[in-house]
Amino acid sequence: SLGENAPWFYSGKKIEGKEENSVGISPIPPLVWNTERAKFFFQIDDDDKRLFSECFNMKIYFRLVSEEKFHSPYNEDFDFESLLSQLKFESVEGEDGIEACYFPEYNLDGKLVSNFFSIRTSDGELIWFKERKDIEEANSSPWEVPYMEYKKNYRLPGYEFRTNNVGFRDKDVVIPKPDGVFRIVAIGGSTTEEGPTTDETYPNILEVLLNEKYGDICRIEVINAGIPGITLNKIWIRLPDYLMLQPDLVILSEGVNDITHILFPLWLSNLPHLKRFVSMSDLVISFFPLYFLPPDEVINKDMDEIMFAYLHKISNYLAKKSIPLILTDLPYPNFDIMDFGERAYFQYVTRKWWGGRLVDYRMYKKLVETYNEFLRDWSRKQNLQLVSLSEFYQKQSPSIFNDLCHLKVGGIRLKAEIIRDFIERENLVSCRR
Structure with a gap:
């Protein structure tokens, strides 16, 4: 309130x-912003990876270069390989060897999610997204994530x-x-x-x-x-x-x-x-x-x-x-x-x-x-x-x-x-x- x-x-x-x-300067593109967060995510330990997911209220799935399968609490049977093959990745400006994609909204296996992001780096691959928000509530609030991040x-x-x-x-x-x-x-x-x-x-x-x-x-x-x-x-x-x-x-x-x-x-x-x-x-x-x-x-x-x-x-x-x-x-x-x-x-x-x-x-x-x-x-x-x-x-x-x-x-x-x-x-x- x-x-x-x-x-x-x-x-x-x-x-x-x-x-x-007045609007002022345009925000940093979400692709660049999320790429910096993803690079940090790969550097922190497993406990902090869970904390990262909880703090940003995001579903996160990743695999390191040494791993074959994604860490997937969302749906163990989900076909991530098929999903990744459908995504159109692009090089991130100023980041050699890093490819990523971002969608404000995305239809994931028949379910509409928001802030969908995926990245490929030398450390591994990562997918994250948020559950669909109530539009009216989201528009009336200053928070991207309450007591964590402003819009x-x-x-x-x-x-x-x-x-x-x-x-x-x-x-x-x-x-x-x-x-x-x-x-x-x-x-x-x-x-x-x-x-x-x-x-x-x-x-x-x-x-x-x-x-x-x-x-x-x-x-x-x-x-x-x-x-x-x-x-x-x-x-x-x-x-x-x-x-x-x-x-x-x-x-x-x-x-x-x-x-x-x-x-x-x-x-x-x-x-x-x-x-x-x-x-x-x-x-x-x-x-x-x-x-x-x-x-x-x-x-x-x-x-x-x-x-x-x-x-x-x-x-x-x-x-x-x-x-x-x-x-x-x-x-x-x-x-x-x-x-x-x-x-x-x-x-x-x-x-x-x-x-x-x-x-x-x-x-x-x-x-x-x-x-x-x-x-x-x-x-x-x-x-x-x-x-x-x-x-x-x-x-x-x-x-x-x-x-x-x-x-x-x-x-x-x-x-x-x-x-x-x-x-x-x-x-x-x-x-x-």
């Missing part, structure tokens, strides 16, 4: 007067919200990257994407700030690649999409969605019988909220397996591509300086958005502090750059936050300034004439 329950509630104010209907060139009627030619909330992106451009891609969830207007998101503010310093020698582009609700495992699966933007530097800021949409539900749905019984008491919930969290060793183990396993994959993959990575920790309001009314407000929005009566802002604080400490230790061991946003925001008034993680315009600008200072101090911009 649209409105306050939409993920862009803080990301797009209403438009007064006439709306802009390209989408306009939200009545709001200052649009996606660009590559499906992110930003200006259109020129690919191939023009000469003299240093391109930064900011990856994350709604805390990356957020802002009343496109110009008031932290990536766009950061772009302006960096061009004030470096604009005489090169042009800095900072692409807002934030997707509301996305988690680290989905960021890993979408990595080929981000790399298609040809970044010189990547900023990754995520963890909130993993905590609130994966860990909270995991733990609260598996409460021991005693805790489940005690949870019926509002008094216990109010005064002892941390009682409902699992032991610290379980928290650390789950964060390691659910969050840091994918951070490790992302950082390693970028390192192999020689693309520098900046991580940020998670800022949160300083609860120690809140008055009663502020605490009541943050408690209300926490329970409204993130899981009901058992979820408490003090739980969130403990988990974010645990994650931030874990991230500091992990990034130091991995020799990765880390911006400690939380250190700065703990000195700020809670009033710059909309809720436990989303920021008002002043807080968004502060984030851009902190990251700007870090980039300049570490000399991470390399301009070539």
Whole structure:
């Protein structure tokens, strides 16, 4: 649904007067876009291949060059050889030895499917497609895949919200990257994407700030690649999409969605019988909220397996591509300086958005502090750059936050300034004439 329950509630104010209907740059052709994803698919392990299929909600069948048969959960008796012989493959521009084909709609064995794609590479052959969508629902939604991928060139009627030619909330992106451009891609969830207007998101503010310093020698582009609700495992699966933007530097800021949409539900749905019984008491919930969290060793183990396993994959993959990575920790309001009314407000929005009566802002604080400490230790061991946003925001008034993680315009600008200072101090911009 649209409105306050939409993920862009803080990301797009209403438009007064006439709306802009310009289309802008054409999207990257689906054949090229899917080819990059397919090349990535052949490189990941079997567990991530299954994750890839689940995240994109696609039926996927493939065989490696060493295999005779397709992996085919859809229909073991389906004649893939006959299907492939009927398809008209074409060479993919810029990809030597790769042939592929793409159909927005395709009649597969008497069943109409969408986004049908097939490819032949030196690694093997692959077929994927999506089940037929309800057309009316698909047209009214901004999502290509909910909380994973926006449609390209989408306009939200009545709001200052649009996606660009590559499906992110930003200006259109020129690919191939023009000469003299240093391109930064900011990856994350709604805390990356957020802002009343496109110009008031932290990536766009950061772009302006960096061009004030470096604009005489090169042009800095900072692409807002934030997707509301996305988690680290989905960021890993979408990595080929981000790399298609040809970044010189990547900023990754995520963890909130993993905590609130994966860990909270995991733990609260598996409460021991005693805790489940005690949870019926509002008094216990109010005064002892941390009682409902699992032991610290379980928290650390789950964060390691659910969050840091994918951070490790992302950082390693970028390192192999020689693309520098900046991580940020998670800022949160300083609860120690809140008055009663502020605490009541943050408690209300926490329970409204993130899981009901058992979820408490003090739980969130403990988990974010645990994650931030874990991230500091992990990034130091991995020799990765880390911006400690939380250190700065703990000195700020809670009033710059909309809720436990989303920021008002002043807080968004502060984030851009902190990251700007870090980039300049570490000399991470390399301009070539």
